[in-house]
Structures are given as C-alpha cells and as structure tokens.
Amino acid sequence: MKTVTTDTGPQALGRPITVEPGTFPETIWSEQVAWIDRVPRVVAMAALLFLVLFLWWAVHHFEVVSRIILPSPAEVGRDIVVVGTNILSGGYMLAALWMTTKEVLWGFAFAIAIGFSLGVLVGETSFGERAVLPYLVAIDTMPKVAFAPLFLAWLGFGIASKVALAAFIATFPIVVGTAAGLHAADENARMLFRTLGASRWQTLVRMKIPTGLPQIFTGLKIGAVGVMAGAITAEFLGGGKGFGELIRVAASQLQTPRVFSLILYLSVLGFLLFWSVILIERRLVFWHRSSVTGIDDRR
Amino acid sequence: MMQSAIPVAEQPVGRSLARPVYQLRNVSKSYGFGKIRALDPVDLDLRQGSFSSVIGPSGCGKSTLLKIMAGVTPPTTGSVILEGKPVLGARREIGMMYQQATLFPWLTAIDNVLLPISIRDGKAAANDRRSEAQALLELVGLKGFDKVYPRQLSGGMAQRTSICRMLITEPQVLLLDEPFSALDELARDFMNIELQRICLSRNATAFLITHSIPEAVLLSDVVYIMSPRPGKFLEAVPIELPRPRTLEMMTAPEFGDYVRYIRSRLDEGAVTA
Numbered sequence: 353m354k355t356v357t358t359d360t361g362p363q364a365l366g367r368p369i370t371v372e373p374g375t376f377p378e379t380i381w382s383e384q385v386a387w388i389d390r391v392p393r394v395v396a397m398a399a400l401l402f403l404v405l406f407l408w409w410a411v412h413h414f415e416v417v418s419r420i421i422l423p424s425p426a427e428v429g430r431d432i433v434v435v436g437t438n439i440l441s442g443g444y445m446l447a448a449l450w451m452t453t454k455e456v457l458w459g460f461a462f463a464i465a466i467g468f469s470l471g472v473l474v475g476e477t478s479f480g481e482r483a484v485l486p487y488l489v490a491i492d493t494m495p496k497v498a499f500a501p502l503f504l505a506w507l508g509f510g511i512a513s514k515v516a517l518a519a520f521i522a523t524f525p526i527v528v529g530t531a532a533g534l535h536a537a538d539e540n541a542r543m544l545f546r547t548l549g550a551s552r553w554q555t556l557v558r559m560k561i562p563t564g565l566p567q568i569f570t571g572l573k574i575g576a577v578g579v580m581a582g583a584i585t586a587e588f589l590g591g592g593k594g595f596g597e598l599i600r601v602a603a604s605q606l607q608t609p610r611v612f613s614l615i616l617y618l619s620v621l622g623f624l625l626f627w628s629v630i631l632i633e634r635r636l637v638f639w640h641r642s643s644v645t646g647i648d649d650r651r
Numbered sequence: 652m653m654q655s656a657i658p659v660a661e662q663p664v665g666r667s668l669a670r671p672v673y674q675l676r677n678v679s680k681s682y683g684f685g686k687i688r689a690l691d692p693v694d695l696d697l698r699q700g701s702f703s704s705v706i707g708p709s710g711c712g713k714s715t716l717l718k719i720m721a722g723v724t725p726p727t728t729g730s731v732i733l734e735g736k737p738v739l740g741a742r743r744e745i746g747m748m749y750q751q752a753t754l755f756p757w758l759t760a761i762d763n764v765l766l767p768i769s770i771r772d773g774k775a776a777a778n779d780r781r782s783e784a785q786a787l788l789e790l791v792g793l794k795g796f797d798k799v800y801p802r803q804l805s806g807g808m809a810q811r812t813s814i815c816r817m818l819i820t821e822p823q824v825l826l827l828d829e830p831f832s833a834l835d836e837l838a839r840d841f842m843n844i845e846l847q848r849i850c851l852s853r854n855a856t857a858f859l860i861t862h863s864i865p866e867a868v869l870l871s872d873v874v875y876i877m878s879p880r881p882g883k884f885l886e887a888v889p890i891e892l893p894r895p896r897t898l899e900m901m902t903a904p905e906f907g908d909y910v911r912y913i914r915s916r917l918d919e920g921a922v923t924a
C-alpha cells in the first residue's frame with residue numbers, strides 16, 4: 353500500500369519467493385481425540401444408563417443392602433407401568449400430579465413476579481441496593497425450608513401454603529439474577545444511551561434488561577428447580593392432595609418401588625418446567641452463547 | 652490552579668473565517684471530591700467544518716474532556732457552548748463513537764443503526780428512516796449485511812456499522828474517542844479515509860481522540876497536544892497539508908516532519924510534567 357518513492361519513481365523492493373528444490377513426503381496427520389470423547393452422545397448416554405442399571409441390579413441381586421430398602425430394577429419398572437397407567441387413565445394419581453403441577457406453576461408465577469420486581473428495585477435504584485439488598489441477603493442465607501411450618505400455620509393445609517413455600521424458595525435466585533443482569537451493561541452502552549438522551553425507562557427496557565437476560569434466565573432456571581423442591585417439601589410437611597403426599601404415604605408403608613416410580617414421574621414434571629424455561633430463553637436470548645445448551649459451552 | 656496559556660489555535664488558511672461551533676472556556680474536571688485532578692482548565696474553539704485531533708498519554712483526561720463536551724459528565728469548572736447554547740446534557744447535534752463498536756447483539760445491523768432514531772423519536776420514526784439506514788450501510792461497504800446480527804460481523808464491519816449509527820442522526824459535530832484503535836492498520840487507514848470523506852461531504856465538525864500521531868496528522872486541520880495527568884493543552888499544531896488527504900501523503904517529507912515534531916513535543920511534555 354505504501355510505496356517508497358525515489359527520484360526515479362516507485363521502485364519495487366520485493367523479490368519472488370524461492371525455496372530449496374527437492375521432494376518431501378506428505379505430512380498429513382490428524383489430531384488425536386481420546387476414544388471416550390469420540391463416543392456419540394446417544395451411545396454414551398445409553399451406556400451410562402445401562403451401567404447404572406447393572407450396578408443397581410447387582411447390588412439388589414447380591415443383597416448388598418436389604419431388598420426392602422432397595423427394590424430391583426424390574427420391580428420398579430413394573431411399578432412405573434402401574435403408575436403410568438393410573439395417570440393416563442385419569443386415576444387419582446393424575447389428580448395428585450395435577451395438584452402438584454398447579455402448586456408449582458402458581459409458585460413459579462409468584463416467584464417471577466416478585467423476584468423480577470425486587471430485582472429491578474435492587475439493581476436499578478440505589479435505595480434498593482442500599483436498603484433492600486442487605487435484608488434480602490440476610491433472608492437468603494437462612495434455610496428457607498425452615499419457614500414451611502410458618503406458612504402452614506398462616507395459610508393452612510391447602511394449596512396456598514405449598515404455593516407460598518415454592519414461591520419463597522424460587523424468588524431469591526430470580527432477584528439475584530435480575531439485579532446482576534441489570535449491572536451487566538458496560539460503560540460504553542450506558543454512555544451511548546445517555547448521549548442519545550434516553551429516559552431512565554428507555555435505558556432500562558431497551559438496554560439494561562435485554563443485556564441482563566442471560567443472568568435473568570440463569571436465575572429463572574435455578575428458581576425452576578427450587579420451586580419443585582418447595583412444593584414437595586411443603587406437601588411432605590403439610591399433607592394435602594399432591595404427589596409429595598403420595599410419596600410420603602408410599603414410603604411410610606415401605607413400598608419402595610412405588611416411591612421410586614413416583615419420583616420418576618415427578619422428575620418429568622420438573623424437567624418439563626426447566627425445559628420450557630430453556631425454550632423461552634432460546635427464543636429471547638438467541639444472541640447469547642449459553643442459550644443453546646443452558647450451560648456456557650465454550651471450551 | 653493555573654489557567655491554560657495556550658491561545659485558540661490558528662486555523663489554516665481558508666477555514667479561518669468559519670464560525671466557532673464548539674466553545675470551551677476554563678473547562679476542568681476533578682473526580683473524588685477534588686482528590687483526582689483528571690483535567691486541568693482547557694480553552695478551545697472548534698470551527699465549523701474543521702477536523703481537530705487530541706493526542707496525549709493515556710490517563711491524561713482525553714475521554715473525560717470528550718464526555719464533558721458530549722454533555723454526559725458535568726465539568727467541575729468552566730463552560731461548554733455548542734451552537735451558542737450551553738451544553739447541559741445530551742444534545743441532538745452531537746454524534747459519538749468509541750473504541751468499542753458497542754452494537755447490541757439482539758438487534759440486526761440495521762436496527763442498531765436506527766437505534767438513535769428509535770430512542771429519540773420512536774419506533775415509527777425509525778421505520779421511516781429504514782431506507783436511509785440502508786443507504787448508509789451501503790456507503791460504508793456493508794450492502795447486504797443489514798439483517799445480520801453483530802456477532803456475525805468482523806471488528807471492522809462492526810465499527811463501520813457504528814459509524815452509520817452515528818451518522819443516521821445527521822450530527823453536525825462528531826466526537827470520536829479512539830474510534831479505530833481496535834482495528835488493524837489496513838482497516839484503520841481505510842476507515843480514516845472514509846471518515847474524511849464523510850466529514851468533507853457533510854461539512855461536519857470533528858473532534859478526534861487518538862493515540863496514533865500519523866492518524867492525527869493525516870486527518871486534522873489542528874492537532875492538540877496534551878500533557879500527562881492532570882491533562883492540559885500544551886500546544887496546537889496546525890497541519891497545512893492540502894485536502895482531501897490521501898494515504899500517499901503519509902510518505903511525503905512534510906508529513907514525516909509533522910509526525911516527528913509532534914512526537915518530540917509529546918516526549919518533552921512527558922519529561923517536564
């Protein structure tokens with residue numbers, strides 16, 4: 353681009369590239385990948401499942417622990433079919449599952465509404481950060497399950513106390529995620545919005561919240577796990593008509609295969625909730641790396 | 652505190668008659684309740700259509716000065732006048748660019764360009780300017796990239812998109828904080844020539860912060876030299892090379908003279924400060 357100019361005009365300083373003559377062997381090689389990293393995903397998952405089932409079967413077969421405590425995989429498998437049939441035919445287990453689902457969904461809805469509002473208060477205002485945040489941190493360090501008897505005393509043994517504990521547990525990660533997310537925008541982005549004369553509301557809605565969505569969704573995913581734990585814990589402690597109550601009753605009658613199969617169906621519910629959060633995240637946060645698998649997958 | 656003794660810069664012939672657009676008088680800034688003196692008092696006139704650069708060691712208060720001029724940060728002392736009116740906050744006449752492109756990853760390139768309109772005048776107004784934004788992207792060589800998201804753009808392409816975002820509001824004044832210093836040298840030369848073309852065609856007034864002496868000489872009518880922190884203006888160097896400037900001029904002896912002179916003055920500033 354820059355040419356050296358002399359009195360006689362531009363002058364070429366370069367020369368053709370020459371190398372020593374001769375022939376060399378091809379050096380084509382490929383990078384070594386350990387065999388365990390080459391196993392396809394489906395095979396890897398199936399192999400791991402098989403291994404766990406085999407160990408389970410072995411422990412049961414050789415009576416390493418009492419067969420009352422640990423039923424065989426086959427017994428659990430048969431009970432999964434029994435419970436599945438009851439649920440699909442609209443039996444009492446479906447009603448219990450629906451009850452727990454309602455608790456979880458209501459709990460999550462309250463947690464999102466309260467958690468997001470508190471998160472904006474803490475992340476956006478210095479009053480929130482200085483006055484509200486210390487109290488939230490103090491409450492967050494307490495074991496929240498310990499509040500369950502209080503909620504039962506206040507709200508009774510119906511659905512309300514379960515929703516309350518579920519929401520209570522799930523609110524904090526959403527507050528933290530939202531507040532952290534609102535701080536994620538960098539100095540340049542803030543300055544750009546200020547030079548454009550953007551209002552506080554515009555800055556929040558058009559810049560800070562979108563920038564913070566990855567953190568907000570991290571909070572929502574932790575909350576989605578917590579809301580399940582809260583609902584089931586409240587059912588264990590406060591009875592009711594949900595799935596947690598079925599588990600408690602089965603366990604007290606030492607029907608361990610039933611406990612296992614109920615937990616499996618419960619985990620389907622938890623998985624569906626978690627997965628719907630991830631699906632929404634993928635739609636909204638399509639521009640962020642972590643939105644594909646839910647974890648940051650840059651190696 | 653000592654008043655800056657540097658007189659308002661002599662303007663090169665032909666532009667000296669232009670009226671001052673930006674006027675700074677006794678503008679200084681301290682942070683931390685006067686503990687950190689970031690910028691000593693500065694006096695400055697920027698004339699309509701002129702291109703000025705500021706060069707100085709890092710931490711000498713260049714970005715601080717720019718933020719004060721943009722109405723983003725209030726000065727500790729002094730006054731900033733733009734088009735005869737004091738700057739007391741964001742002003743529509745101003746367009747800004749920083750070292751980072753600062754595009755928003757959830758907006759397509761064209762929506763990033765239209766963001767200033769959409770913030771200032773609403774989404775409907777932004778939609779009306781869509782074809783204009785398209786034309787700007789074409790102007791900087793990004794034809795067909797309007798619906799692309801920023802993460803698919805290279806650093807240079809992102810920076811060109813952010814130029815379009817600055818230009819869409821048709822600013823009369825461009826405040827540029829090391830806009831191309833993250834780019835490689837080839838891209839940077841190209842962008843500098845683009846920037847000159849844009850400024851000349853719009854008769855815009857530009858104020859550029861840079862670390863590169865050749866870049867400052869290439870683009871400017873006046874180069875201001877700043878001392879280390881707390882920054883003050885040491886000297887104004889008028890660059891009397893013809894316009895439009897070309898990259899070939901960078902090899903001319905006069906160009907080298909300017910570069911050497913500015914370098915020596917910067918070194919002296921570093922020693923005496």
Ligand SMILES: Nc1ncnc2c1ncn2[C@@H]1O[C@H](COP(=O)(O)OP(=O)(O)O)[C@@H](O)[C@H]1O
Nearest residue numbers: 682687689708709710711712713714715716880
């Ligand atoms: N918000 C701030 N609070 C405190 N000190 C600051 C702030 N911004 C800049 N400074 C200080 O002011 C000085 C000048 O900073 P800056 O204007 O960014 O310098 P430059 O752009 O020339 O590198 C630096 O010493 C920096 O540490």
Ligand SMILES: [Mg+2]
Nearest residue numbers: 713714715828
């Ligand atoms: Mg700076």
